[in-house]
Amino acid sequence: MTQRSRPPRFVIAALMAVPFLTACSGGTSGRTQASAPPDLNGVWSAPFTPDISKPLGHQPPFTPYAADLFKKEDEIDDPLTQCLPIGPARGIQAGLMPFQIVQTPGVTAILFENQRTFRIINTDARSHPKDPDQTWFGDSIGHWEGDTLIVDTVGLNDRTWLDTAGHQHSDQLHLVERFQKMDNDNIKWTVTFEDPKFYTEPWSITLPIKRQNTEIMSYSCEENEKDRVHLKRTNTKK
């Protein structure tokens, strides 16, 4: 476990091949960039934010259905307790466990240390599929507006939580994220959550993302899991 900040070679090779293969197959061409976008490559981390209402300053605008569900929620039901994937936004907010961004002209990948999961953000001007399969990390497309990478994500399943506190979402969740490069070591990340089943209107939080002097390490939730047999339903949140 040495500490370096270079992407794994296989990841670089795989991602560099994507634009080439797309061009060879007659795929959509990338939109013309007036200038090269900022470089987001590196290992990064945001502050650990287990309760998403804290940076918001209040509870999100629950629908009655979501408010009732939130009152009844118990941390024992957290998908992470069951070693399930963390999901796209919570992966950023997980903090302390960093993530690596690998950026190429047509694809940007976010490699989470948390369970070694990853996101693929296509930046080749494609649209979302018309009827995307619902998955743990959804379908993400991105484009650059000046110094900001804007990522639009749909096609999420309803099985992840937004945080440890138990804020949830449906399969209608639509995420819009803005990764604004502030300087070499800082990104301003704003995520907007839109989900008409759970929230009466879209709401957003902003967190600072800082460059880390480390590399992505191993993390397998199932490797030596011994907690589940000891868990008790508590509902201590309310």
Place this chain on the structure above:
Amino acid sequence: MRSTFFLALALASALFVAAPVVAHHGFSVEFDDSKPVTLTGTVTKMEFMNPHIYFYLDVKDASGKVVNWAFEGSPPNILYRQGWRKDTVKPGDVVTAKGFRARDGAHLVACNTITFQDGRQLSMGNGNVKGYGKN
């Protein structure tokens, strides 16, 4: 050399002592912050593995009976960045461990600090605050 390493490790750990653990589960579903415990014993095993590290202590109870207790800490990636290595705690070491007992009464502790016989103290990453992993 060894003392320099532990000084650096202790300083690094101190920075994290109040930090909530990054676990795959919340604190309160497994541990009871109204049941703090301090136990001294001999390390029998160290598991520097995901999703939590564990070490085990043989501890004598009041009647002299030896009970093997399990102590849970942060994941190895978190502790590695604080300076921990897989042999930082080894079988045969005698340590005093502080933490909070499991709700179900098992001989299991969410460990926040360990102290070696020579006084060196290290964080296990669980912090010493109530409700770790929640806020």
